[in-house]
Amino acid sequence: MSRTRLLKSTKVTATCDFDVVVVGAGPVGLVAALLLAKQGISVLLLEKERSIFPLPRAAHIDHEIMRIFQSIGVADDVASSSEVSTRYEFLNVSGDVLMRFDTGRAAALSGWPPSNMIHQPSIEHVLRARVAECDSIDTRYGTAYRHHETCGEVVTVHFDTQGKASQACCRFLLGCDGANSAVRANSGLSLVDLGFSERWLVIDTKVIDSSRLPRHNLQICDPERPTTSVRMGAGRHRWEFMLKAEEDEDRVSAPAFVANLLARWDVDGAVELERTATYTFEARVANDWMQDRVLIAGDAAHLMPPFAGQGLCSGIRDVENLTWKLGAILAGRANTSLLFSYQTEREPHVRAMIDLAVMMGKVVCVTDPDLALARDKNLIETRRASGDASGAIPNPKLGTGLLQATSNIAGELFPQFTHKGSRSDDLFGHGAWLIGESIGIDGNTLGAAGVSIPSLSYFSPLVSQWLDDKGYNAVLVRPDRVIFGGGNAAELITAYADGLYQEARVVA
Structure with missing residues (x-):
């Protein structure tokens, strides 16, 4: 963290239209609005798109995120469109297990299954419906954030709806507006590249016959074509294929090319193509997450490769950490300096998740055959030496922030019984x-x-x-x-x- 502007006193003397303006109504912004609303905080939620993007994106949430969903009254509805994942395997081209993560179905520390495969549009429908029930959330879909300015303890946010310019003043502005965040850019904040960038083709399908699909989530560490296969919620299945340097994005999205990639999986008639998209999987984190009374969260603050399934989880953890602190400040129970703990607590956790995802990505994305053989030998020998033990996705505890320094359990999650x-x-x-x-x-x-x-x-x-x-x-x-x-x-x-x-x- 390079610099953070000094915040002023707890109380706001000027009249504001809203306590908090949230920009972006993806899952992170919707959850942020709901977490604020349950504390009685008035929220203006701005989203440039009128309707939910209908195709899958994020694919995984863990037990901690289900607990947060429980706290805002949507966990059961989310669970109904999700599928519990019990195993995640990294295989070489011969089918040997290089790494295995067994999660099982039993409730984890947070009282929910450890690993849950989702269908993001279904979750957004649930969250939007819950937001519509909250009187303290004023939602403006089809409304584009333009810019903001801060004067003392008030942030004035400018936006327009169908070309009509408007503005609202608030005590805090929260940017949950994604990787290309306008809130971040207008605040003078930027993302730092952590040195991972790979192009992949994502193929999402609707499942017709699940019996013909892999039972578990897989990474196929084939140097010729690293491949991902994951079960998803709401009857979907996803494949991801790493692209070669010479492959053009238009060419790889062509039906014949896609059909050829799926041919080795023998799923003709078992799935129906829903969409293809090319992505560059990156690792980035913002230098600062706060400027005066403006804060960023989710993809606006950090990006990570998908291999650990922690991108959306990290964004929702951000707003869980931040919103109760905003609530304490707005209620007069805390000084605004409490917000300094937002980045000091969250950034190390996010970086740990990025490091894990990058480590997994470096295992998967080996394209040199000799290096792949050496990787296979090393990982297979490591598994044998440990008795073929299976790992678990770690959840590091918070190390700094609003924590009792003398307690060895400070920073851990308290269990849900x-x-x-x-x-x-x-x-x-x-x-x-x-x-x-x-x-x-x-x-x-x-x-x-x-x-x-x-x-x-x-x-x-x-x-x-x-x-x-x-x-x-x-x-x-x-x-x-x-x-x-x-x-x-x-x-x-x-x-x-x-x-x-x-x-x-x-x-x-």
Whole structure:
């Protein structure tokens, strides 16, 4: 992070039309608007397209994202159009396993299956329907953001609808407007290239006979033509083929070329072609994610290759991290300097996901036959030495930010417990939680920090066992379900409240 502008005081004296303007109504922008609305924050949501792009794009979300969907009341609807993925394999051209990630169907830490294949248009329909139910979200589809200016504590956003210019003022502007973000560009922010760029042809199909398709998600590490095969939600299947330097995009999208690529999979009659598209898979991250009261999230802040399935996940994690902090500031419970923790917490996590995706991509994208043989030998021997062990997609904990420095569990996700079909988040409610011993804690102190002591009910034995296993009497859980820290309850509350009001500073 190279520079961050100094933010001013918590309170805004000028009258604003909205608390927050969100630009971009893809999944990240829609989730951001819903997370803000559930805190009673007024939102103007701007989207240049009138209707949902009808074809698939993102293909995967993990258990943490399903938990966030649960918090905004859409998880069951999302699950109904998704397919749980239980295995992800990297194979060489002979079919030998180079890497394997077993995820299974059992609920993960967040109370949902670890790996879920999606159909993005179906998810956007669900999210748009939920947004339409929220009185505090003013949605303008077919409306293009043009530019903005910041004056003190107010951001004025200019936009137009069918050529008619309008403007609105807000306390914060959030750019969720994708890889070519106009909000990012108008804020003087830019993406830094992390050194990965490969062209691929994506072929999306509708499934007619799933019995003829691979059961698991695959990377075929064939030096002649690296290939991806993934099952998707809503009855779709995707293939991706790495393009050669001399291959023209128009040529590779021709029906005969596509049919030839799919011929080796013997799926004629098993699938129906839905679309083809060429993409350049890249790794990039913004130098700064905030300028004054303007912030960026999702693809506006970072891009990563798709091999780890963490692109959309990372964008939704961004707004989960950011929106509760905006809520605390707008409610007067925190200083605007809390926003400095947005990038310090999220960027290392995003970079870890980019590193993982690039590592996977470098395994897949080897086109030199001799190097491919050496890769195969090394990875096969590594698997044999470990007893053919299967890995799992890691979820690194947060390392810096609004966290208790002395607690070894600070930055980890707090688990969601399940009991007879019920999930603990639904019972515990929104906001921050103090879990465990809380005798003598002043209710006014809790309320001022936005912390509640939830009734554990039938989850009490599970929570008590978890606390015993971790060796703590109490933990404080942030609204994004990240553990602030563990230890003495009174000390936790004091440290958390102090953290919300940390002094504003310039981050070098």
